[in-house]
Amino acid sequence: MSTATSTELVTQLKTIIAEELDVNLTVEEIDDNVSLFEEGLGFDSIAIVEFISAIEKHFDIEFDDSELDPENFKSLQVLAEVISTKVDS
16 A cells, blocks of 8 residues: 655645535645644634544544544644554554
8 A cells, every 4th residue: 555645644634624624724724734723723622523533534544542632633744644654554
């Protein structure tokens, strides 16, 4: 299986945000390193849960409870790295 690069994963995450979440953002408006939380994209707990669910469905992965650490969701770049390790395993 070919592994998507971090840049490709970030682009896919941006697409999920723009197309599947109710955030009124376009792919172009989302910065790779912006926080997903209050000071960045402003995701609340419901948006985070929807985002996690969409990620799991899109990449056919499942996050363990230990991986649902806010540090893993502090930016799309960090999240892409977490997803990359899961897709590779």
